[in-house]
Amino acid sequence: MRYIAPPRDSVAPEVFARWPLYGWREYAAWMQSTYWPSIDELNAVRPTGQRERFVAQTLELLNDGLHYEQRIAERGEIATREANWHDLFNAMAWLRYPMLKRALNVRQMADIAVMGPRERSRAQYALTHFDEAGVIVTLRDRSLLDLWNEHDWYGLFWRERTAWMDGRATVQVFGHALLEHALTPGKLLVGKALACMASDDEGDAVAACAQGIEAGRLLCDPLELRPLPLAGLPGWHPESDMETFHLHTPCYQPRRDGRAYPASLLL
Incomplete structure (x- = not known):
């Protein structure tokens, strides 16, 4: 069954004081405030020199014909849904571990070049x-x-x-x-x-x-x-x-x- 995250205003406060979320407490304001951080706020704290940036995942963006990984590799654009827990945590991972994220993207792109954007290799499953x-x-x-x-x-x-x-x-x-x-x-x-x-x-x-x-x-x-x-x-x-x-x-x-x-x- 697909996991559905609780609404922001109904998350139990104690989860942020327990691992693993406690280990990401430098982003406590983004996780615990009453408002969602904006795309601009996410981009404002990128590591110095990081090429990749967060962009709002709009219908127009999705109609560009590119795979999610292709946007990152070719345009440095990380499609990000606003007011969404999954994509907020993905952004946090990019901010803390850009080297790992970039390595995954390089490998995904290598297999997309061979398999195409619709088929997936065993390596791609492992990477995901x-x-x-x-x-x-x-x-x-x-x-x-x-x-x-x-x-x-x-x-x-x-x-x-x-x-x-x-x-x-x-x-x-x-x-x-x-x-x-x-x-x-x-x-x-x-x-x-x-x-x-x-x-x-x-x-x-x-x-x-x-x-x-x-x-x-x-x-x-x-x-x-x-x-x-x-x-x-x-x-x-x-x-x-x-x-x-x-x-x-x-x-x-x-x-x-x-x-x-x-x-x-x-x-």
């Missing part, structure tokens, strides 16, 4: 899944990856609960649909993750993932993406601080027979 629900997880403890590989969610999120608070495991939410779904209190969020392994604090996971995506080393198939039940992270769900949640929550799915994941990206 990451764009909508992507997270980047950086680990500094190999045992955590072993638990994740086996879908040992109790071990990963309860026995190793402190790992998600002491820096051995960090999560960066990229997918704008995840942020939209977080508007519903108590929703069991599951991200589609790229895993990175770091030996120190020097590695830049976002830059490494963007480079890997643009070069075609990452996101060639949807099965590369690992499910990560974000609801299990400390503070991400109202009940995640209770052991019983990690024993019975339906978002903890077992690993399917034969399911394997690619090696983590080394930073």
